[in-house]
Amino acid sequence: MSDRSEGSGAPADETTNRVEQVADAALRLFARYGYKRTSMDDIAKEAGLAKATLYLHFKGKDDVFRAMLALLGQRVDARCREVLASTGPFAERLAALLRAHHGGAFAAFGAGDHLVELKAVIVSVAGEELLAFEEIFVRHAQRLMAESEAAGEIRLARAEVSPAALITTLMQAAAGAKLGALPSCETYGARLDAIASVVAAAVTPDR
Template sequence: MRDFALDEKTRAILESALRVFSTYGFKKTSMDDIAKGAGMSRPALYLYFENKEAILRKLTELHYEEKAAAVAKALNVDGPVSQVFGNAIRVQTDGMAEIMSSAHGLELLDAGISMASDIVTQGEAQLLELYANWLEREAENGRIRLFDSPRETARMIGAALRGNKIAATDYQQFDRMNTNFATIVGAGLVVR
């Protein structure tokens, strides 16, 4: 978890929550489980978060902040278009192995979507904007050709990544699908 101005206790709580959510599932995790993992009492935990839903919302918010920063950095590197695009996809999907390979990973993803849908919508929109801006910039510089607007192409990228997450039976397949997707789309964007 990157440091987005989190104090030590908040970071410990969030790291503990992620561990216990992955181990026991969101529904079966108690605030006491999270507090123990963070090395604090349950009453102390309530000084930081009112419930586990608030913790999950914060984890979702930090996830999208981290992914947006990583994708922005990856898309602002000089290099071959297919390599830049592939790196952006890789950093966006990096870290999913731990979640997808845990016994309760899909439950955790579903809980995040249902309890933090506003954050997910905003985060996905921010990622879409990053890809759309990059596509527009690359097209204006004559480095890529687009078959639709930058925004619609970025929408397709986001939809494909979400589809890969749903279709994959495990992390290895998810990673392979994303790598293949990045390779195919990256090659298709390049002006020949």
């Protein structure tokens, strides 16, 4: 992502706030209208800024899109941290983590007609941001599993795959849960809960 504060003449905090303001407006517009139908004019109006001000911080719509995905990652990361700070059975916390990360992204993009288009745009213009977004789940899932195993609640060896492979399987299952007719946020959340239940059963010792 480019250094948008360069040449803007604005203090760092003001620049950060302005970038977040634009990214938040873009997230609403991309979810509502899709990427192609959203213009820089639309983004400037939604953010309450002059178009010239918008271009002080962003080179173009791709740049805005990357900032939008980075902002979404920050919000999802905060939700994941809340899950890790909570207490409860491993299965419930894993389900909450899946909902915070994968469910949060699904809901943010409106779970509507533009989801397929936005996924394609992410791959084409925001590869680094996508990897960073996925790493959020990996990092928190690793910590959840490590803490739960240290507490004697789970035994990862029961799954007969490495923790890394187990987390990859979780991510693949979460992606697969959106296939077919596009589910509602509620339905998708229920599917994530089922995925968590299956994985938890695979690593929970017999009592």
